[in-house]
Amino acid sequence: MNIISIGLVDDNPVLLNNISENLSVFEELHIDFKAINGRDALDKLMVYQPDVILMDIEMPVMDGIEATREIKHKNPLQKIIMLTVLDRDDKIFEAIKAGASGYLLKDEKPSKILKSIEELMDGGAPMSPIIAAKMLDILRKQDAIKETEAQYLSPQSFNLSKREIEILEKIASGLSYTQIADRLFISARTTRKHTENIYRKLHVHSKLEAIQMAQKNKWI
Amino acid sequence: MNIISIGLVDDNPVLLNNISENLSVFEELHIDFKAINGRDALDKLMVYQPDVILMDIEMPVMDGIEATREIKHKNPLQKIIMLTVLDRDDKIFEAIKAGASGYLLKDEKPSKILKSIEELMDGGAPMSPIIAAKMLDILRKQDAIKETEAQYLSPQSFNLSKREIEILEKIASGLSYTQIADRLFISARTTRKHTENIYRKLHVHSKLEAIQMAQKNKWI
DNA sequence: CGTTCAATAAGGCAATTGCCCTATTTTTAA
DNA sequence: TTAAAAATAGGGCAATTGCCTTATTGAACG
Numbered sequence: 001m002n003i004i005s006i007g008l009v010d011d012n013p014v015l016l017n018n019i020s021e022n023l024s025v026f027e028e029l030h031i032d033f034k035a036i037n038g039r040d041a042l043d044k045l046m047v048y049q050p051d052v053i054l055m056d057i058e059m060p061v062m063d064g065i066e067a068t069r070e071i072k073h074k075n076p077l078q079k080i081i082m083l084t085v086l087d088r089d090d091k092i093f094e095a096i097k098a099g100a101s102g103y104l105l106k107d108e109k110p111s112k113i114l115k116s117i118e119e120l121m122d123g124g125a126p127m128s129p130i131i132a133a134k135m136l137d138i139l140r141k142q143d144a145i146k147e148t149e150a151q152y153l154s155p156q157s158f159n160l161s162k163r164e165i166e167i168l169e170k171i172a173s174g175l176s177y178t179q180i181a182d183r184l185f186i187s188a189r190t191t192r193k194h195t196e197n198i199y200r201k202l203h204v205h206s207k208l209e210a211i212q213m214a215q216k217n218k219w220i
Numbered sequence: 221m222n223i224i225s226i227g228l229v230d231d232n233p234v235l236l237n238n239i240s241e242n243l244s245v246f247e248e249l250h251i252d253f254k255a256i257n258g259r260d261a262l263d264k265l266m267v268y269q270p271d272v273i274l275m276d277i278e279m280p281v282m283d284g285i286e287a288t289r290e291i292k293h294k295n296p297l298q299k300i301i302m303l304t305v306l307d308r309d310d311k312i313f314e315a316i317k318a319g320a321s322g323y324l325l326k327d328e329k330p331s332k333i334l335k336s337i338e339e340l341m342d343g344g345a346p347m348s349p350i351i352a353a354k355m356l357d358i359l360r361k362q363d364a365i366k367e368t369e370a371q372y373l374s375p376q377s378f379n380l381s382k383r384e385i386e387i388l389e390k391i392a393s394g395l396s397y398t399q400i401a402d403r404l405f406i407s408a409r410t411t412r413k414h415t416e417n418i419y420r421k422l423h424v425h426s427k428l429e430a431i432q433m434a435q436k437n438k439w440i
Numbered sequence: 441c442g443t444t445c446a447a448t449a450a451g452g453c454a455a456t457t458g459c460c461c462t463a464t465t466t467t468t469a470a
Numbered sequence: 471t472t473a474a475a476a477a478t479a480g481g482g483c484a485a486t487t488g489c490c491t492t493a494t495t496g497a498a499c500g
Contacts, residue, residue: 097363125350130345186448189449413477416458
């Protein structure tokens with residue numbers, strides 16, 4: 001097996017050395033560099049090209065999410081695992097959006113981290129189960145939002161005639177009665193009459209309300 | 221440690237027995253029941269209340285996703301791990317929506333499955349890294365869709381002042397100048413003046429157009 | 441074969457709106 | 471601290487709108 005090169009990024013010197021020592025016992029791994037914040041990591045990447053970067057999230061100067069975004073922007077293929085104590089939903093989501101390929105909690109055992117790195121090299125997305133659970137929540141929530149948005153009524157349910165729907169569309173596009181009349185080859189008077197009927201059926205009292213009703217129900 | 225009770229659901233008798241035998245060597249686990257499809261699983265659940273259900277996806281009569289939906293509907297706390305050879309994106313998403321708590325590939329080692337079950341009992345969402353990677357893709361894609369939908373301009377980009385934005389909101393809610401004036405404790409004249417300024421900045425010429433501009437850019 | 445309803449057309453009138461103008465005070469920014 | 475911008479207020483007027491009224495024609499439906 002080829003040796004996998006690693007970049008470590010953490011602002012806490014103690015933790016940084018801890019991780020470094022824990023991982024260096026594995027002969028499958030080689031620590032390319034250690035960086036103390038996102039900015040530093042970007043600098044180190046000018047020199048080193050590690051296979052995988054283990055990145056802390058909360059750091060001064062440039063945090064792990066910002067750094068991930070930058071690195072991914074420059075090299076979309078760079079593999080990055082977020083390695084952090086944080087399990088805040090928004091941070092997880094931010095990290096994913098930024099392009100993190102995995103998300104591990106810092107209290108994972110070194111052997112688990114090694115395994116995760118190997119899984120990552122195989123195209124997987126290693127993830128602590130707690131993180132995965134939060135990700136599922138995020139996915140389901142996003143889906144739920146989409147579902148609730150779609151509860152529409154049809155124009156027919158208000159007994160709008162074809163002509164009235166037609167007129168309502170013109171109204172919604174911002175035309176005046178005169179303009180609508182010109183387009184439909186009828187008199188402005190008739191257009192206004194139709195509008196009155198529309199108002200009665202929709203229980204509204206102005207063009208604005210009619211349009212809002214139409215938009216709410218996605219008629220337009 | 222307490223013994224964790226398991227329900228197995230798979231239409232392939234050979235695989236069903238395989239999994240059963242593989243898992244029964246662990247004294248931490250106890251196989252409560254084996255079912256050969258979703259319908260059968262629902263029946264078995266009338267009698268047994270396993271801590272965790274390992275569920276295949278593709279099955280005749282009632283597939284794993286449909287069964288998961290049903291089971292979750294009856295008992296939202298039931299833990300279900302999808303255990304399948306499938307790694308099709310849509311199926312993964314469907315399973316998640318249906319309420320699966322974890323998603324493992326069938327070629328995982330029995331020890332890994334045991335570990336996953338324990339992680340699930342701890343509130344995590346065990347997931348094969350390949351599945352997790354696809355989930356990340358789904359999440360990013362959904363977010364990307366939202367982003368592309370959201371190519372909006374801010375009210376500030378039109379140099380709308382705070383007051384003007386406030387007025388625009390009232391206009392959008394269908395209020396007349398008099399009504400807006402009453403709510404903001406200013407004169408109707410001032411309200412109309414603000415509106416004129418808004419029109420000039422937005423390059424529109426009516427309440428309707430202003431509202432459409434506001435809606436297009438999701439200010440309201 | 442009527443009856444109902446959609447579509448058409450029109451008169452009238454009060455209220456609202458859009459747009460032109462000026463002007464003072466307050467807030468913000470340079 | 472000075473200049474610019476925002477917020478306030480108002481006059482005037484033509485166009486538009488909302489709502490009341492009546493009326494004719496053709497299509498649909500039992």
